[in-house]
Amino acid sequence: MLSPSISRESSSFVEVSEPDPDGEDLESTPHSLSRAVYERRAEYTRSHSMKIKVGTWNVAACPGVHNDIRSWFVDGKGVDTKLAGLKISDLDGNNVKVRSKGDTGDPKSIPETPLGDEGVVLGGEHVGLYVLGLQEIVRLASAKEYIGRVYVDPEPLNKWKRALEEAVPHGYELIADTQMSGLLLLIYASPAIAPTVSSVSSVSVGTGIMGYLGNKGAVCTRIVLGETTRLAFINSHLASGTEKAHYERRCWDYNEITSRTKFDPVSVAGETSDIQEVIGDEDFAFWFGDLNFRLDGLPGDDIRRLLMLHARGEYAPGSSPRNYLESEIAKSEEPILIRHVESDDDEPIDLQAENPNTSSRSSSIDLPDPDDFLQDPHSDPTSLQATLDSLLPHDQLRRVQRQKKAFHDGWREGPITFIPTYKYDVGTFGVFDSGEKMRPPSWCDRILFRTRRYKSEYDGRVRDEEAARVKDEEMRSRGIAQAAQDEEVIFDYDPASDGVDTYGDYDEYDEGEDNGEDVTVKDEQADKLNLEIYTSHQRVTSSDHKPLDAVFTINYDAVVPELKSRVHQEVARELDRAENEHRPGVTILVEHSDLIDEAPGSQATTDAADGVNFGDVKYLYSKERSLTIANTGQVPATFAFISKPSGPGQPGQVAPSWLRPYDDDGAVKRLESEVTLEPGDTIMVTLEIYVEDFAQVRALNMGELQLDEVLILRVTDGRDYFIPVRGDWLQSCFGRTIDELIRIPEAGGARALRPPGNKDAAQENTLSVIDSNTLTEAVPRELTKLTDTFEPLLERAIAEREMTGASETPVPDAWPFESTTTSHSRSQTRALLLEALDTNTPLNASFPRGVCEVEKLETTAEVLQLFVASLTDGIIPASFWKTIDDDLAARKRAPTPDETRILTMVPLADSPPHSIALVHLVVRLGKVVAMRAPPPSSPATEAKPSRFDFRQSMGYGRARRTTLTDDPGLAARRAIERRIAEVWALVMIRGPEGVGEKERKASEARKRGVVEAFLAKV
Structure with a gap:
């Protein structure tokens, strides 16, 4: 059963504050709240089960190998059940055809898996985590490439990500992707598991050339599942070679990886340690990759010949090719009985369905002939498993474990029931290296696992051995050991020579492990790990290595958000009751609800760390967010938002002008107003963001101003609360110059x-x-x-x-x-x-x-x-207006409207965009006047404006009678022209700042006269 998705809370508490200088009252700190909630974790955690599929493959930088990912890793195809130790009903080997690269289509796009292969390894949506480790995804020919490819060329990573994304079921999410040169680790989680994954930390450790370059080494990822369980995944490529020096270098690589891997700390109970985590701190670990351990002391030609006979089904006397195991099974009247690899009991496990052709004999009352029983494959000298058992004692990995040089501290491996995964001729089935080097077959590709219990048991044995050694030294120093040695007259044991290379002796790493044994994890929860499948995919022929995968089932405890929220509320109430009665305190709840006018896709909601997020902000568009301030103390709490300096030499302010607070009762009329709440009372404060100042609009458009602020709420005799406030400005056509506006592209x-x-x-x-x-x-x-x-x-x-x-x-x-x-x-x-x-x-x-x-x-x-x-520069910019204003002011008599228009247009000739914009606007304003007060139909009755029409408007003294007629319609038209000119003069024309009051009024009068002159012409 997969873990349910974790729901997101729509609001969160902002409780960030300065530490208490006295350090005495710890009950009200966020850390103490988190710690108290953590201590009650048993109340909000529940057991879950999940399957993890781990795959590893050295692709040898072969072209087109990414096309095989779906078939073997996700769909479980490409397994030869006769060579992988599985007895799963599959197709007859004679009827299985391998799709050849010589067939139709692009060779790089054709998966090299058998036609008709239905897949025998669990996959699809049944898997919670897909973990894929690849080696040699790029071909590195020089040290320059070791350093450069991982940082310069993202194509290999993207190619494999695309291939795996297309292979995994719909909805699976990428949790981690880590690449170091040719090493790549990809982790995908199901839709139910992905929301429960947190604290993802990835590390790359290079152990190649000079001990640091990335042609060899490991990429490691640590995740936390369900807020409780740490999982570590290590994909490594250790040193290659068959010499003793190479063997030692592999051990050195292992120790370098374990010592140099440092994961980011995990927050526990609200506290994050400064100490980084290492391999061994996790609850479950999986180490896989091309470990490059070989078979020692055996001739390569003999191993290759022996395994090829098994691969062809020709090992047993008289057997037909490719069908020896099937024919042997078909002759049997009873199922194959073998002991499960993880069980120590004597109960056999039925791995073969009963043969329907023998049903009549099975029902007979006659006892079967003992010769009719198939032997245990481990005991049958003609079986593949017996051959594998004879090779495994020569495996270098098991030797380094015995010698405690590597993978000895609790690491375990599933039973090896498949033939070696290296080295094959590319594009062939069962044909080992036939090249010049004729490399002997080896199990280079491995998947190991470790639980916290296995690690603890090993550490316990090490402590016991150390204690025994210290005790022996003490006894030896007191002469007791020598006296005991003199009495030993029967046996003489020489550890330097006895027991060397006795591979049949007892070995803790050769034992099968108890299936599904309970494992004690870090927080003392009882978890389980069960290895279900461990096999290779022999029918995948696109690389000289065979892909290897394993399916695990883990049982773990995960946090249920609803239960944790309930516990959190209960703990908060308990801490509130225990808080010092004489110290006031408040709790601030940030409401993160989306507004109905929010644009689709806008990120208006935030978590507690982000505080108040207004999302997208537009010019003259109001948006609101609410803060609920509650007095959770035992005494009245008085608080206010405090001001802070806005810049050098500037007075302090609580908030910028674009942020305004208010409440329904009017208690918070200003941010700095003090408010007193009785215990248990709350107040709702609404924060409104509203940008209307043209200078701010201009600064926001140019990126010189950000909608980013921190409000400080100070509780008298209490502590300060910091509330981040931010918004995302949307670019606007307002607050720009005419030169900018005429160059804005039309699209968008x-x-x-x-x-x-x-x-x-x-x-x-x-x-x-x-x-x-x-x-x-x-x-x-x-x-x-x-x-x-x-x-x-x-x-x-x-x-x-x-x-x-x-x-x-x-x-x-x-x-x-x-x-x-x-x-x-x-x-x-x-x-x-x-x-x-x-x-x-x-x-x-x-x-x-x-x-x-x-x-x-x-x-x-x-x-x-x-x-x-x-408009920043206006229709008539300040520089042009100074010239126009000086010319008008220098005249002793009022100019006529025609003269005014000429004096205005001449300077503007140097700026065609402003000149055109002025004409365009005043023509449209003149039409407004014409619609409001149409001109008389008879020219004889039309009033002719004179220079005296503008004397009062332009500051030339007392007005005289300004028309040649007393027609009330014409008088109304002149009144409309004058009033519209007054409204638009200050809007259109930019004047110099810093002038005296008298000069300013005179200049404004001349501005009105200029606009009125243009309106009178229309």
Whole structure:
């Protein structure tokens, strides 16, 4: 049964604080809370079972070998049951055809597994963890490649990851991928197991050239399962060669790997140690790979010839090729009876289904002839297993274990019931090395495992032996040992010569282990490990090594999040009751609920370490997050957010202007206001993020400002709480210059941009800075879209007012730039228009249904004013306005409208984008005046503006009668022109700062006169 997925909590406690300087009251610290919860772990852990499939393969850098991963590692194919010690119902060997590379298709894409192979090794969705160790995935020919490939060329890693991702069942997640030169370790977890995996730490240890390069060594990964159980996986490639020096070097490699492997510390009970973990600290360990241990003292030709006969089924006298074991089994009336490799009892295990052809004889009352029984394969001299048993005493791995040079401290291996995995001719079945070196077959590829119990038992024996040695030395120093030696007259034992190379003697590493024995893990939980399958895949012929895999079942205790949460709450209440009555304390709960207006895929939720995350933040778009502050102490708690310096020489502030707090009761009107809560009371504080300042918008667009802040909540006579607040700014067309806007690409609009210096690979197709050589528009696209949308809306709004009779109700002279509707009712429509401008989508499609034409018009007019006001340089930049203003101020008499327009346009000729934008805007504003107050149809009645029309507007003294007629319609038109000019003058024109009050007012009057001059012309 697989472990259920761990659910994610939607809120978390922020309890990060400075340590208590007194160090006396430990009951309220987060560490003490975590420790108390950890002590009650038995209440929230439950037993789970999971299967782990470990595979190893030296692919010898052969092309196309990655295509075989699915067949042998996941689907369990490619096993020759006659040569792997398995008796599983399979296809007749004569009917199994191997797919040849010479067949149709690309040779590199054809898996070299038998046609019709259904697979006999457990795989698919039944496996919780797939752990694959590969060796020689790249061919390294020089020391330069040993160093360079692992860091420069990611293609081998990506190729194998893609192959395994396509092979494992859908939904399996990559937990770890570690590569060092030709070594690669990949771990995939099922959808049920992946959420329970944590504390993943990977280490690479090179033991190759000079003892450090990566052509030999190991890649290791440690994971924590269910918050309780440590698993370590070591994929190694030890030194090769058949000489004694190579044998010793392999032992040296092993010791280097074990001593230099340092995993990151694991947080236990909320505390993280500074001491790194090593191999041996885990609960279950699996060591696999090409260990390169060979067979000693046997002629290679004899071993090769003997095993090839077995591979062909020709070893026994009179046997037919490839069918000796099957024919022998078919003759039997009874099943094969062999003892399980992990069991010490005398109960036999039935490994063969009863032959249906012998059912009549089986039912006979006659006792069977003893000769009709098949012998135990270990006792049958003609069996493959007997041959393997005769070779295993010469195995170097078992020798180094006996000599305690390597893999002796609790490491165990399943029974070897398969023929050696090395070395074969590539593309052949059962044909050992026929090349020049004629390497003898060996079990180079191995999978070993160790539990905490096995390690503890070995350590106990070492301690006992050391104690015995010390005791012997003490006895020898006192003369007791010599007296005892004089009485030994029967036996004379020489340890230097007796018992050498007696492979048949008792050996603790040759014993079968108890199947499913309980293992005591670090936190004293009872776990189990059971080896179910350990075999090679002889029919995979694409490398000179045969792939090897093993299937384990482990039983372990895992944390159940719901139960742990319940225990956490209970412990927190207990600690609260025990807390010092005279010390106030609060708990801050951060609500991380997503808002309904959150964009799909936005990361608005955060964990406790991230604090308050607002997710995506837009211009003039309000988002809120809530903090619940509860007094969990026994006395009233008074607290406030404290200010901190915002910069050198600047006054302190609690929060930047883009962050605002409030609550329903109005108690927190300002962040620094003190609030007192009685024990058990709570207060809900809402944090609102709202960016409206143009300077901040500009800084955010350019990457000069980040929405990142830390609020400090100080409890009087208590401690400080640090609450991180952050948001992700979305690029906007507001707060930019005209030169920038006319160069923004059409695709995606300003939203597709990213601030300079942002190297996010996910946005590699966007612009980090605007290309100054690319001109996409003569006028900012956003200005054109707003004015094009504005005109028809004005026509329909005026028609709507006339049809509804609202035209009798007067409106402000500057309408629609002075609104008649409330700003609150337009906020949603405004937000949609801003989004459409930033993303370059049609404005008309952004209006919500049911909004009247007047509200659409006034919202569009508001956004138009905001857009022009946000331009950093304005329609008329400050440098140009100084020239224009000086010319106007130098005149002794008021200029005519024509003269004013000429004085304005001449300096702007040096900046065509600003000149064009000015003409475009004032023409559209003039049309607004014309729609509001149409000009008279008779030219004779039209008022002709003179230089005196602008005297008062431009600061030239008292106004005189300004028209040649007293027509009230013309007077209304002039009033509309003047008021619209007043509204737009400060929005369009940027003036110098730091001038006196008198000069400022005079300059503003001249600004109004310039705009009015352009409106009078239209």
